[in-house]
Amino acid sequence: MTQTPQRTAPIGVFDSGVGGLTVLHELLVGLPQEDFLYLGDSARFPYGDRSAPELRGFARENADILLARGVKLIVVACNSATSAAIDDLPLHVARSGHTVDVIGVVGPESNLAVARTRNGRVGVLATPATIASGAYERAVLAVDPLVRLTSVPCPRLARISQNGAPITEQDVELAREYCAPLREAGVDTVILGCTHYPFVGALLQRLLGPQVTLVTSGTAIVRRVGHALALRDLATPSEVEGRYSFLCTGDAAAFATIGSRFLQLPMGTVDHVALTQEAFA
Amino acid sequence: MTQTPQRTAPIGVFDSGVGGLTVLHELLVGLPQEDFLYLGDSARFPYGDRSAPELRGFARENADILLARGVKLIVVACNSATSAAIDDLPLHVARSGHTVDVIGVVGPESNLAVARTRNGRVGVLATPATIASGAYERAVLAVDPLVRLTSVPCPRLARISQNGAPITEQDVELAREYCAPLREAGVDTVILGCTHYPFVGALLQRLLGPQVTLVTSGTAIVRRVGHALALRDLATPSEVEGRYSFLCTGDAAAFATIGSRFLQLPMGTVDHVALTQEAFA
Numbered sequence: 327m328t329q330t331p332q333r334t335a336p337i338g339v340f341d342s343g344v345g346g347l348t349v350l351h352e353l354l355v356g357l358p359q360e361d362f363l364y365l366g367d368s369a370r371f372p373y374g375d376r377s378a379p380e381l382r383g384f385a386r387e388n389a390d391i392l393l394a395r396g397v398k399l400i401v402v403a404c405n406s407a408t409s410a411a412i413d414d415l416p417l418h419v420a421r422s423g424h425t426v427d428v429i430g431v432v433g434p435e436s437n438l439a440v441a442r443t444r445n446g447r448v449g450v451l452a453t454p455a456t457i458a459s460g461a462y463e464r465a466v467l468a469v470d471p472l473v474r475l476t477s478v479p480c481p482r483l484a485r486i487s488q489n490g491a492p493i494t495e496q497d498v499e500l501a502r503e504y505c506a507p508l509r510e511a512g513v514d515t516v517i518l519g520c521t522h523y524p525f526v527g528a529l530l531q532r533l534l535g536p537q538v539t540l541v542t543s544g545t546a547i548v549r550r551v552g553h554a555l556a557l558r559d560l561a562t563p564s565e566v567e568g569r570y571s572f573l574c575t576g577d578a579a580a581f582a583t584i585g586s587r588f589l590q591l592p593m594g595t596v597d598h599v600a601l602t603q604e605a606f607a
Numbered sequence: 608m609t610q611t612p613q614r615t616a617p618i619g620v621f622d623s624g625v626g627g628l629t630v631l632h633e634l635l636v637g638l639p640q641e642d643f644l645y646l647g648d649s650a651r652f653p654y655g656d657r658s659a660p661e662l663r664g665f666a667r668e669n670a671d672i673l674l675a676r677g678v679k680l681i682v683v684a685c686n687s688a689t690s691a692a693i694d695d696l697p698l699h700v701a702r703s704g705h706t707v708d709v710i711g712v713v714g715p716e717s718n719l720a721v722a723r724t725r726n727g728r729v730g731v732l733a734t735p736a737t738i739a740s741g742a743y744e745r746a747v748l749a750v751d752p753l754v755r756l757t758s759v760p761c762p763r764l765a766r767i768s769q770n771g772a773p774i775t776e777q778d779v780e781l782a783r784e785y786c787a788p789l790r791e792a793g794v795d796t797v798i799l800g801c802t803h804y805p806f807v808g809a810l811l812q813r814l815l816g817p818q819v820t821l822v823t824s825g826t827a828i829v830r831r832v833g834h835a836l837a838l839r840d841l842a843t844p845s846e847v848e849g850r851y852s853f854l855c856t857g858d859a860a861a862f863a864t865i866g867s868r869f870l871q872l873p874m875g876t877v878d879h880v881a882l883t884q885e886a887f888a
Contacts, residue, residue, distance in 0.1 A: 351809065358813045490771065492867035492874065528632065528871055532639045532848065567813065586773035590809055593773065 329424050331398035333560050336361035336570075337551065338397030340388040342373040344581065345484075345521035346403030347588035349431070352544025353401070354570065354591055357552060360561075361568040365391055366585070368576030369601060373406035374455045381410035386418045391573065391599060393424050398560050401547060402430035403521060405452065409461040427554050434546035435517050436465035440473055442539050443515040447474050449508035451530070452519030454479040462519055476511040480504045484522035486529075490587055493529060501526060505533040515539045572596040610705050612679035614841050617642035617851075618832065619678030621669040623654040625862065626765075626802035627684030628869035630712070633825025634682070635851065635872055638833060641842075642849040646672055647866070649857030650882060654687035655736045662691035667699050672854065672880060674705050679841050682828060683711035686733065686801060690740040708835050715827035716798050717746035721754055723820050724796040728755050730789040732811070733800030735760040743800055757792040761785045765803035767810075771868055774810060782807060786814040796820045853877040 337357075339350050343366050350364050365388055367373075373381060385407045389400055402408045402415070408430035416428045439448045450462045457479040466475045483504060486497045508516060516538055518527065524542055531540055555561040562568065571594050574581040582596045618638075620631050624647050631645050646669055648654075654662060666688045670681055683689045683696065689711035697709045720729045731743045738760040747756045764785060767778045789797060797819055799808065805823050812821055836842040843849065852875050855862040859877045867874045 355809050355813045356817050358816060493872055495873050498873060528636050532636045532872070535639060536637050591774055591813070592776050592779060 331424075331426055331560060332396070333398070333562055334361075334564070335396050335398040336363040336568075337399045337401060338363050338365065338389075338392030338395070339401040339403050340365040340367065340392065340407075341404040341521065342366070342406065343368045343371040344585045344588045347585050348521050348524045348542075349401065349403035349544045349547055350570070351589055351591065352542070352548050353551065356548035357555075358567050359564045360555075362570040363392060363395060363397055364570065364572045365599070366572065366574040366576070366581055368574050368581055370575065373404060374453065376406070378410040381407055382414045385411035385415050387601060389415055389419060389428070390422070393419065393422065393426065398426065399551065399554060400426055400428045401551060402428065403543070403547070405431055405456045405461070405520060408432050409456065409459040427558065429547065429550050429554060431521070431543040431547065432461045432465050432519070434550040435519070435541045435543050436462060437469050438546040438549070439515045439517050439541045440466060440469040442541065443473065445512065445514045446470075446472060447476070447511055447513040448515045448517065449476045449478065449511065449513035450517040450519045451478050451480050451483065451504055451508075451523065452517075453484065454481055456519055462517060474511070476508055476513055478504050478507050480520075483526065484520055487525040488522055488587070493526070497526075498529065498533075501529050502533055505530065508534060513538065515541060518542045570594060573599040575599060575601050612705075612707055612841060613677070614679070614843055615642075615845070616677050616679035617644040617849075618680045618682065619644050619646065619670075619673030619676070620682040620684050621646040621648065621666075621673065621688075622685040622802065623647070623687065624649045624652040625866045625869045628866050629802050629805045629823075630682065630684035630825045630828055631851070632870055632872065633823070633829050634832065637829035638836075639848050640845045641836075643851040644673060644676060644678055645851065645853045646880070647853065647855040647857075647862055649855050649862055651856065654685060655734065657687070659691040662688055663695045666692035666696050668882065670696060670700060670709070671703070674700065674703065674707065679707065680832065680835060681707055681709045682832060683709065684802060684824070684828070686712055686737045686742070689713050690737065690742040708839065710828065710831050710835060712802070712824040712828065713742045713746050713800070715831040716800070716822045716824050717743060718750050719827040719830070720796045720798050720822045721747060721750040723822065724754065726793065726795045727753060728757070728792055728794040729796045729798065730757045730759065730792065730794035731798040731800045732759050732761050732764065732785055732789075732804065733798075734765065735762055737800055743798060755792070757789055757794055759785050759788050761801075764807065765801055768806040769803055769868070774807070778807075779810065779814075782810050783814055786811065789815060794819065796822060799823045851875060854880040856880055856882050
């Protein structure tokens with residue numbers, strides 16, 4: 327039996343931890359009337375070193391937890407899970423009897439970057455695992471094979487500033503090193519291909535120059551989700567701000583503390599969810 | 608003898624304390640090659656309750672400190688000082704033998720807001736003192752007398768989030784109260800008329816809706832300074848990021864600690880400057 331989602335249902339968002347909260351932040355600002363349910367799979371954080379089959383399994387379980395709570399759309403706010411599972415997950419959702427769209431990172435920001443570039447030179451900054459997966463290269467070249475993409479793996483960029491510590495001169499030198507190949511290539515558009523990078527957005531903008539457009543996962547996802555809701559006639563009829571809440575597979579208190587720095591809006595409630603039975607509770 | 612400034616000289620920026628660092632932040636991102644010298648008059652903070660003649664005196668002294676160090680342009684990154692002194696200060700600068708432009712807040716963001724509105728309804732959120740001064744109303748109506756301006760005094764908005772504490776539900780209710788008259792008036796453009804408000808920019812955007820354009824002092828000042836440098840042929844010939852440093856009339860260590868939260872970039876050096884003799888050292 328196919329279950330059609332309700333317009334008043336929340337949008338589900340999942341990530342391996344708190345990083346995806348920068349995407350949720352943009353969604354809360356860009357689609358303020360919608361309700362959201364965020365799942366942080368912090369018990370299995372980080373996803374970076376997991377195999378693709380393992381990540382496909384995690385993504386299915388995360389989706390099941392959200393579907394069991396009646397979400398009307400699923401956002402995969404995680405680069406690793408998107409790279410491994412974005413083709414498999416919609417099939418899994420459909421087979422389990424739900425007509426729910428799945429939107430991941432990578433695709434939306436690649437599309438937006440190609441739409442924005444004027445000189446055809448686009449850069450992407452991401453973790454070494456994301457760059458090695460080739461996901462951005464495939465996505466950008468699928469939209470426009472004539473774009474020249476410069477990919478820079480940034481092993482230490484995600485650590486800067488996310489703990490609330492001031493940015494240091496050493497951080498600036500590190501970021502400068504990552505920006506050097508982009509400056510050399512003359513890119514006019516740069517994808518921030520990791521959910522943690524909005525914390526260093528201003529620093530990167532200063533190093534790259536004001537003529538360069540930065541594209542974050544959050545900005546791109548907001549548009550894509552907005553289109554999807556309009557197309558499916560699933561936008562909420564509410565005119566007041568929506569509610570949002572959190573599930574996490576690990577320590578809920580730690581998630582709330584660290585998460586509030588990433589969300590930059592009140593955290594509301596965080597509930598623990600166990601990974602085995604509760605998915606189908 | 609008139610002193611013509613050098614292209615390689617820094618741009619001077621002053622405020623009563625750390626608030627203007629959000630303006631400097633935008634200047635560092637938008638004009639990365641320029642050098643900056645920031646003066647925080649923290650010994651006399653806050654400016655909010657001072658009389659206009661007193662503020663004109665303070666602005667002159669601050670300008671003298673910056674001029675003595677050879678700045679090529681002066682930015683008044685402070686609402687109170689701009690309201691009281693923006694007409695007097697250029698005369699003082701000229702009389703003291705300098706051909707240095709003075710750019711304040713209020714004017715640039717009013718101009719940008721009028722340029723951006725499509726329905727002619729503009730809002731401004733600012734401190735009670737700024738709203739009472741009528742400065743935004745005069746500036747907006749001078750650009751376009753047919754714009755309908757809705758002014759909202761926000762006695763407690765500057766306190767939210769600037770100390771690094773997470774935004775609470777009470778903060779949201781407070782911000783919602785300040786946004787209510789703007790929503791009712793149907794504004795499509797809102798001026799954030801206080802240098803502290805960028806900290807609640809995302810919250811305000813969520814409450815006002817994504818179709819509303821927010822205009823901050825920083826964004827507007829960056830353009831105005833860029834134009835001024837181009838017009839006077841004073842843009843730096845440097846192609847690497849500029850340097851920036853800080854003077855403060857109060858406790859330099861406290862300024863550095865609090866300031867780094869406002870600047871969101873490395874603070875560099877902060878030197879104490881005494882208010883009497885050193886102005887002309």
